[in-house]
Structures are given as structure tokens and as C-alpha cells.
Amino acid sequence: MIVDLPDTTTNDINKKITGLREEGGAITLSRVLTLVIAPDSDECLEDAVEAANYASREHPCRVIVAVAGDRGAQQARLDGQIRVGADAGAGEVVVLRLHGELADHAESVVLPFLLPDTPVVAWWPGAAPAVPARDPLGKLAIRRITDATSSPDPLAAIRSRLDGYSDGDTDLAWSRITYWRALLAAAVELEPHEPISSALVSGLDNEPALDILAGWLASRIDCPVRRTSGELKVELVRAGETITLQRPQTGVTATLSRTSRPEARIPLARRETKECLAEDMRRLDPDEIYHEALQGIGKVQYT
Template identity: 35%
Template sequence: MHLKDTTTGDIMKALEKLLHETGGGASGLALNLVALTTEDEREEVEKASSFAAQEHPYRLILAIPRDVDAAEPRIDAEVTVGDRLGSAEAIILRLDGPAAAHLTSIVLPMLAPDVPVVTWWLLDPVRYGLEHELRSFADRRITYSARAADPVQSLFRRAESYAAGDTDICWTRISLWRSLIASAFDGVTQSVDSITIKADDGDPSAQLMAAWLHTRLGVAPDVVDTEVERNSEHLPAIASVAFTMSGGETMEVERQADGTTVLRQAGLPKRRQTLQGRTLGQLLAEELRHIDPDTAYRKVLDTFQEQYAGSRA
């Protein structure tokens, strides 16, 4: 259902009408997902949201700032239930002028009651003056620093302004790497003397990997800037992580261009598995499984912030 130059009240009446016709309702929703995007990214965000909605039924409110310099506020909306967005209830807002600057007052009446609110954005909200707006009403906030013009600097800004409930897709991208490395240390009794990460040092995921290993093992890794061939932008730009133990033994996890990942460990046969890039929808779905603040991410982000600030001093 398309609504031109409309109001919040009319949008909610349209949603209620569609829910009545389809027999749906907010009682079955797990959360509200408020996403900020551009028209160019809309299709990608819709596709990711549709995938994640299979696991987490939610009300999606997709806000697209349009002519932000317009003198008069205007809201055009599309309201759907199911359809191309799967099991999600969806309100797509295109906002002009002052309407774009007052996102909170527009979105709050649209939220399904008594379920958490997650905000998600791929673009830099500072460009639209909306960072505070997106933070003010959310239980969780999901960013994607790798999409910024300066990804590592963007992650550093996230660290400086961290609030409980913040997370970043760049952290989610390394969950498979972290699981593989943690399992490799099962049964290892020696301490680690040194760690070398071969990675693109401009990749926030590589920086978070270094900070995670530092917090877990008490050793600051040496990140060797390396050109990494990837078959998906959602893969971390990490080629290998190598450890030297206190007794001189070594262990290395190396990912090849085709996704084959090899674990080499002294005294043991090579172990192989495949690490391929997941889709944005899969990464979003993983993040939405955790509504409580991610304390592990907070600790790692603090370590990254300290290291990054020290490197610039």
C-alpha cells in the first residue's frame, strides 16, 4: 500500500488494515528493526532484512532520507505485510526536509509495543545529523564500519561514543574465525609468546581480531599489512593468524582464496575446513539473536580504542 504526502496516523491505519486483512498482529513479533539507508542501498537492506525475518519476525521501519534540504516536511510511505519482505511487517518511509531531521518523533508511534527496538544503519548517520536520533530509542544499535569512507577511523568513532547495546557487523564477520581459533587452543597448555596476523590493516575486522586475541591471550599481535583476496565483501580481510608458543612450537590458521582454511599445529595432522563469506542477511540474523549488550565486544572495542589511540599519539 503506497501513501503519498502522508502522516504517521494514516500510516498506522494502513498497517492495521493490512494486518486485519492478513490475520497478522504485533503479538507474534520478536522485535522492531529500524533501518536507515539510502535509495541506492534499499534493495540490499530489504534483501538482508527479509532473510533475517525468517528467524526473527519483526516490524521493519526503513527510513530513507531523500531531499533533506527541502523547506517543507514530507513523508511518502509504503506499507506491506509479508510480500517481498517475507514474514516482516514493513513500513518504508521516504523523508524530505524537516521530516528527515525528526526521525524519532515519526518512528516512535510506529513501534510495536512491548518488544525490543534495534536500529541498524550501513551509511554514516552523521551525514544526516541522525546519530543521536538512532541511538535515543534503541535497545541495540548495529553499524557496519567497513562501509565507511575510512573504516578503521569509523570503528574508532564507534568506540569513543560506545553505549551499552552497540555492536558492529565487522565484529560479527569474525565470529567463525574466533570459533576456529578458540577450538584450536583446546588442550593447549603452553602460553603464547607472539602472534602474527597477516591481514589488510585497513579492515576493521582485522583490527577487532587483533584486539580480541590481545584480550584473550594477553599478547598484542603484530598485524602485517597484506593484500587479501576475498570472494565476498562480508569476509574479514584476514589471510592468516600464527602463534608462537613459549616452548617454541607454532600454530597457524591460514585461509586460502577459495575459502579452504588450514590449521597447522605442531605434532598434529593438518585440519581443513571452509570459511566462506556469509551474506549480509546471515550476519544481521546472527546479530539479532542477541538483544542483551555484548560484553565481549565492549571489552574488545576498549582494547582496540586504546591501541588505535596509542598508534596516533
């Protein structure tokens, strides 16, 4: 069910949410957090809500979407929309469209809808502030999620995350390579247990997940790490063998090969935004490894 409330107030929206819950017979709901989404355009709004609905089935939450409407409007106005039931995952979605001067004060409009005594997670699915923790919406949250992949310049975006980093920050580019990191770490742990002498990360130039993967390698191993464009693969070279993990750019199955050993074929499809969002909502503590990976990007050799 979707209910539109044009030219309304936060009080009226809250009353309507309560009324809809009572009509549906749900007086209490177990929700573990509030997810605040700040899309930079209408184009990414629906995709962000769809991803949030998917994640809410694992993390029941209230989803609040604060999107700027007509900034040039002479009168400040709030248009609300409430989504419940099949349109809202495991919770409810509140879409707040802010017009006029109200567009510059999203945090004050969002505040009345935050669930009491539950953590707040903020997500920018498009362009993100330079320092998320200092953004008015970011100040409300203990976990702040960005997505460099959606930026006009993904490499510049992922590099800038270090300067604007605060405990609680993360980027979906980081969770996109979770399985890659796990497979590479597991392969390195096997014999012959020799140090890695060089590493190569290859793939599309506009894929920041590969840049932070290279940064992660540079932060963990004491050897040159190169990032280049080409086929999607990671090569780790040591004296006794070369470990290669590769996958077609649009494929779903990767190949893990090691010198003088049989190849292993592994399901490794590109992770969708909704899967990455659900993973990032599982932990609310600082991700020190992510921070170290950001620092490692500066050590990567681009060729």
C-alpha cells in the first residue's frame, strides 16, 4: 500500500503511520534500526528503496528517504509518502520530498521519524558528502554508507573516502569484494607458505571495488601491487607458484588457478547493491580493515 500526503507536516505523517499500522492489525513491530536514505536524484530513488526493502527482510527497520524537490520554490513545503505491506519490505518506508528552504534542512524533518532507542544508519546511494560524519544527516547516524560506484569519477570518489573518513564509515565498493578477499586469503594460507613477491589487480578503470581491493592487498602484503585495466583478475606471485583468480566481466563463475595444481571453478557473480547494503547493515562498529584498505590505495602502482 502506498499513501501520498501532499503539502503535509511531520506530525500528520506520523499520525498516518500509526493509523495504518492499527488498521493492519500490527500494533507493535520489532525493528532493529532506522535507515535514512539521501538520494541525489529521483532516478536512483526507486532503486535505493528496492535495495532497502530487500535488506530490511534481514534487518527489520524503518526506512526514511529524504530527497530534495523544488529547491527554488518560494514556500517551504513537505510532500510525504508512506509505503507499507508489500511495498515496504519488513517495516515501513517514509518518503519525504522537501521543497524550498526545507531542502537544506533535511535533518530536522527526518528527526521526528527516527525510532527511539535504535541505531541510525545513513546511506547516500548517489553523490555523497566529502565528510559523511559532518553532514547533518550523517551526524544522526552511527553507520554511514556511501557508494563510489555511482559517482561520476569512481576512482576519485574512493580515494577521497580516506580524507573524509570517520569511524563508522564504509562504502559499498568494499562489500562488493568480500568474497574476492575471502578466496584470496584462503588461497594464500595454503602451502607453500611463501611470501608474496608481487600482486596485480586488473579490470575496468571505472570499478572502484578493484581499487580498494588493490588497496587492501597493499595494506596486507609487503610487495609491489599494480592496478591496471584489462580482463578481470587478481594475480599473486610468490617463488613457488602464481595464484590467479579471474572471472569474465559479465560472468558468474570464477576460476582459481595455482601453478601445477588443478583449476577450481567457483560461483562468484557480481554482487548487487541490495546484497552489499544488507551486509553493511550487519555490523555497526568501526571497520578498521576498510580504513587500512583506503590507506593502502596510496601505495598502489597504476599502470
